[in-house]
Amino acid sequence: MNNFHEQAMCFVYQxxxxxxxxxxxxxxxxxLQLLIQRLLVAAGGVDNxxxxxxxxxxxxxxECAYALAFLRAAQLSIAGRSPDTFMLRVAILRQPxxxxxVMGRIQAQCSGLFVYDDNRVELLLVDEHEVTRLQxxxxxxxxxSVINRTQVLMSGHLTQGDARATFFYSDLLSRARLYHRACEWGGEVDALIDxxxxxxxxxxxxxxxxxxxxxxxxxxGGQREGLESVIKLCCKLDDDYKQLLRLSTASEGDVGGGAAANEINVINVFDCLSQEVDISRSQVLMFVEGPWNIKVLDIEEPQAAVVLLAAHEHGLRGVYKYGVEYSVGVDAYLRRASMENECNERFKGQLVKxxxxxxxxxxxxxxxxxAATQYLRELHGVSDEQLGCFMCSPFVDQGRGLQAFLQACYPEKLALLNGFRQVLxxxxxxxQEDATWLVSVSGLPxxxxxxxxxxxxxxxxxxxxxxAALWAHDPNRQPWHSAPACYGAPLIQ
Structure with a gap:
């Protein structure tokens, strides 16, 4: 029966x-042939x-769906030519x-590629507490996560809503710990596909x-400056970041500082996936994802989310700090982003335009x-009002901007200014109403x-x-919070 099942599955994979x-x-x-050759060379030949x-x-x-389809095709192609093929570990990081x-889309892709029944594929769901194999x-x-919500809002207040500092840095640092968990699970990982x-x-x-x-x-001493060491540094910075914001740090599953037993190799496949191909129109992507209509707003597409949430934040900044219409800020942002990506023919550049x-x-x-308001409410439990609040940053520096914030946005609350200061x-x-309103408008405890x-x-x-150090050395930082000339003078300095 097992032999019959194995033969049937081999036919399915073919x-x-x-x-x-x-x-x-x-x-x-x-x-695809270039990818196969690169994997074979990295492994040390077909025998290994x-x-x-x-x-x-x-x-x-x-882009991830497209890469997964290529890797699955490479895996099955090698299996058709030799007795063995490489093990593919797919890590899904459980972040907000x-x-x-999104998870439904990933599961549909995995079903279409028949990875669930294939013991050569390890599909992992990774969170802060455990790694689960999805079969x-x-x-x-x-x-x-209350901690995630508080982290986003605290970061926003300290940076006056700089988009990368508010949403990206904490996401990047916490992702490192989850990635490390995924590598530690089960058998030893030899290479990361980049x-x-x-x-x-x-x-x-x-x-x-x-x-x-x-x-x-x-x-x-003795630790190489490879990917594994950088992952460990990321985890230390993640703890520092949470301490800065007065949040609890990771207490279990911490990443040690010793040298890695097996430094992970990096196999870059950018040229395999991006040359001479418009990914958004690829039949391969259609196979794993189905047709895509750009006119249907899909804010859960990661690359689209980065652009649209920055545009959304720009629109709110115009409303709360400059007294202009939301659409003015969004339009100004999208125009600038389109110009900056005018010569970028990668997926993101195509998407931005x-x-x-x-x-x-x-x-x-x-x-x-x-759509953006609903998305951020689902992801982080924050509202437009709370985003507008941290852009004005009224509570830091002993509430120096609190009076101006109330005058511009909530003039009916000016009489309660002294009560608010006492609470802070x-x-x-x-x-009690003073504390209740402050908690409500900020979203913070x-x-x-x-x-x-x-x-x-x-x-x-x-x-x-x-x-500030993350921002200063960030290779892709952008002045997201700078105001276009069309905004005029700010209402709140």
Missing amino acids: QVLQRLLGCFSRPERIA IGRYRVIVVHEGGK RLTAN APAAFERLT RRPPARLGQYMAWIRRVAHQQGHVLQ QLGAAFNTAKRIEKLHG MGQPLSL LDSLQALYHMQNIDFRQGRSLI
């Missing part, structure tokens, strides 16, 4: 491979390929942006090393407003608000704090 190859264009077939294990992180986006819809599609419930431009990973590793060195973290064309009227921008200083409450009262706005120019 059918999957034939269907995949039927979707590949001529450039994609050439790219059966003992070679690679890991790829699936974030739920179209992994919504039920069949299952119901998914997103994890809610689908980004070749220089990108090196830039990010150098960035983390510089920041870690500035924060006093150094590599221990398409998004700029798709949201070019006030009515369409209003649709974006509703931790004095006995005169009215009272102890976090009182901590902010004694903290300073991040000075990005000096780069002394962790957040």
Whole structure:
């Protein structure tokens, strides 16, 4: 019976491979052969390929789906030519942006590629507490995290809503710990599949090393300056980041500082996946994801989310700080992003230009407003009002901007200014309503608000704090919070 089942599955895998190859264009077939050759060389030849294990992180986006299809085609192609093929570990990191819809898409891709029944594929769901192997599609419930919500809001207040400092840095640092968990699970991982431009990973590793060195973290003797060491530095910086924001740090499953037993190799496949191919129109992507209509707003696509949430934040900044219409800020942001990506023919560059064309009227921008508001409420439990609050940053530096914030946004609350200050200083409450309103408008618990009262706005120019150091050395930072000339003078300085 087992032998019969094995033969049946081999036939199924052959059918999957034939269907995949039927979707590949001529450039994609050439790219697939290049990928296969690169994997065989990295493994040390066909005799060693059966003992070679690679890991790829699936974030739920179209580029990840495309990469997974290529890796599956490579795996099945090698299996058809030799007795063994490489082990493929697919790590799904359970971060806030992994919504039920995104997880459903990943599961559908895995079902279409028949990875669930294949013991040569390890499909892992990784969170802060455990690593779970997924062996069949299952119901998914997103994890809610009070710490994540507080971290986003505290970061926003300290940086006046700089988009990368608010949303990206904490996401990047916490991702390292989850990635490390995925590598430690089960058998030893030999290589990471990297689908980004070749220089990108090196830039990010150098960035983390510089920041870690500035924060006093150094590599221990004998430890190589490879990916594994940078992952460990990221985990230390993640703890530092949470301590800065007065949040609890990881207490279990911490990543040690010793030398790695097996330094992970990096196999860059950018040229295999991005040359001469418009990914958004690829039949391979259609096979694993189905047709994609850019006019249907898909804010859960990771690359689209980065652009649309930054545009959303720009629109809110115009409303709360400059007194202009939401659509003015969004339109200004999308126009600038389109110009900056004018010569970028990668998926993100294509996507940015398409998004700029798709949201070019006030009515369409209003649709974006509703979708972005709902998305951030689902991801982090934050509202537009709370985003507007941290852009004005009224509580830091002993509430220096509180009066101006109330005058501009909540003039009916000006009479309660002294009561608010007493709450922020931790004095006995005169009215419970004072504390209730502050918690509501900020989204932060009272102890976090009182901590902010004694903290300073991040000075990005000096780069002394962790957040400022991350921003100063960030290879892809953008002045997201700078206001276009069309905004005029700010209402709140």
